[in-house]
Amino acid sequence: MPQTVQGVIARSKGAPVELVDVVVPDPGPGEAVVQVQACGVCHTDLHYREGGINDEFPFLLGHEAAGVVEAVGEGVTEVAPGDFVILNWRAVCGECRACAKGEPQYCFATHNATQRMALTDGTELSPALGIGAFVEKTLVAAGQCTKVEDADPAAVGLLGCGVMAGFGAAVNTGGVTRGDSVAVIGCGGVGDAAIAGARIAGATTIVAVDVDARKLETAKAFGATHTVDASAEDPVEAIRALTGGFGADVVVEAVGRPETYEQAFYARDLAGTVVLVGVPTPEKQVTLPMIDIFGRGGALKSSWYGDCLPSRDFPMLVDLYRQGRFDLDAFVTERIGIGDVEAAFDKMHAGDVLRSVVVMEGAR
Numbered sequence: 001m002p003q004t005v006q007g008v009i010a011r012s013k014g015a016p017v018e019l020v021d022v023v024v025p026d027p028g029p030g031e032a033v034v035q036v037q038a039c040g041v042c043h044t045d046l047h048y049r050e051g052g053i054n055d056e057f058p059f060l061l062g063h064e065a066a067g068v069v070e071a072v073g074e075g076v077t078e079v080a081p082g083d084f085v086i087l088n089w090r091a092v093c094g095e096c097r098a099c100a101k102g103e104p105q106y107c108f109a110t111h112n113a114t115q116r117m118a119l120t121d122g123t124e125l126s127p128a129l130g131i132g133a134f135v136e137k138t139l140v141a142a143g144q145c146t147k148v149e150d151a152d153p154a155a156v157g158l159l160g161c162g163v164m165a166g167f168g169a170a171v172n173t174g175g176v177t178r179g180d181s182v183a184v185i186g187c188g189g190v191g192d193a194a195i196a197g198a199r200i201a202g203a204t205t206i207v208a209v210d211v212d213a214r215k216l217e218t219a220k221a222f223g224a225t226h227t228v229d230a231s232a233e234d235p236v237e238a239i240r241a242l243t244g245g246f247g248a249d250v251v252v253e254a255v256g257r258p259e260t261y262e263q264a265f266y267a268r269d270l271a272g273t274v275v276l277v278g279v280p281t282p283e284k285q286v287t288l289p290m291i292d293i294f295g296r297g298g299a300l301k302s303s304w305y306g307d308c309l310p311s312r313d314f315p316m317l318v319d320l321y322r323q324g325r326f327d328l329d330a331f332v333t334e335r336i337g338i339g340d341v342e343a344a345f346d347k348m349h350a351g352d353v354l355r356s357v358v359v360m361e362g363a364r
């Protein structure tokens with residue numbers, strides 16, 4: 001029997017989110033229903049609400065989540081009811097041209113649930129990033145459930161998007177390794193995870209750049225060796241000064257704006273790497289002298305989801321968390337109820353939080 005549960009939707013562009021009844025079908029072949037325990041509020045949810053991703057309203061928001069599998073459909077073998085899982089938006093297909101080349105982290109045909117969740121009047125919902133997890137129960141493809149060791153769902157659920165994206169931007173996409181110099185522009189949840197990743201990978205100089213002094217303080221706790229307040233000084237000059245006049249080996253842009261991308265471009269050393277993990281809105285443009293693109297060499301990369309492979313990376317990061325080597329708790333600024341998502345967007349906008357995390361009744 002389909003179940004009716006409470007969930008948070010964005011009905012139309014820019015309108016405040018609403019808590020409504022959501023109808024969740026029973027899992028069909030290859031699908032699973034997951035009882036959501038916790039779900040972080042990511043900047044990408046706000047992009048959806050503002051129409052910055054696409055126009056397929058109404059959206060069921062939320063996508064950084066952990067919970068327990070309640071039921072699975074026909075043919076599902078990878079997870080079973082009772083499993084504690086982190087939801088992912090990269091359920092790799094194993095068959096597309098990326099997967100065939102042995103590069104499943106770029107899979108071009110990732111799986112989502114085939115059936116749709118809906119409003120009680122039958123209007124189908126578009127789940128954010130193919131997940132939709134500001135809801136008591138959600139329907140996903142079974143491959144979107146990554147089984148991990150038991151841990152606080154509010155902390156490890158963040159691996160489902162922003163923290164994985166930031167960590168992987170530095171370590172997977174940027175290839176940060178021991179002795180590297182790294183600069184991270186934008187120290188929200190994503191940027192701080194890039195800083196933490198750079199530290200774990202052995203970077204020796206880690207420069208945190210933000211326009212908000214509070215964010216720079218937190219960035220130090222995650223491993224920044226130096227901080228630059230871009231509202232007070234030129235970040236390109238400052239990063240060069242901190243790296244022997246040369247620029248950083250890897251610069252991670254975790255804001256998604258043309259001016260910060262340009263800073264990242266010029267703040268890297270010759271042959272260095274720029275990683276764009278911040279998500280730009282569709283109208284944003286950059287103009288760069290082509291001779292500088294050529295003359296500086298190196299690599300300009302973008303990082304979707306930190307080029308992660310959930311089955312490889314989530315259990316490893318949960319291990320690091322359980323061992324006390326990766327402080328996921330430090331990303332959780334506050335635990336909120338499912339009715340508080342709109343207020344959390346305001347706090348995110350004001351820069352007051354790293355992550356507000358919705359914790360469901362019963363899982364608190």
Ligand SMILES: NC(=O)c1ccc[n+]([C@@H]2O[C@H](COP(=O)([O-])OP(=O)(O)OC[C@H]3O[C@@H](n4cnc5c(N)ncnc54)[C@H](O)[C@@H]3O)[C@@H](O)[C@H]2O)c1
Pocket residue numbers: 042043044047161162165185186187188189190191209210211212215230254255256259260276277278279280303304305306348351353354
């Ligand atoms: N690529 C991916 O797979 C992926 C996944 C999740 C999130 N994201 C994106 O990453 C970006 C960051 O997400 P977040 O959750 O950390 O957001 P956030 O709003 O918490 O953090 C953004 C940070 O950038 C800082 N900032 C703003 N303007 C700046 C400037 N001019 N110079 C320096 N710093 C500046 C802000 O003060 C803030 O600390 C967003 O664009 C989000 O959509 C990407």
Ligand SMILES: [Zn+2]
Pocket residue numbers: 092093094095096097098099100104106107108109110
């Ligand atoms: Zn594939």
Ligand SMILES: [Zn+2]
Pocket residue numbers: 042043044045063064161162
């Ligand atoms: Zn996200």
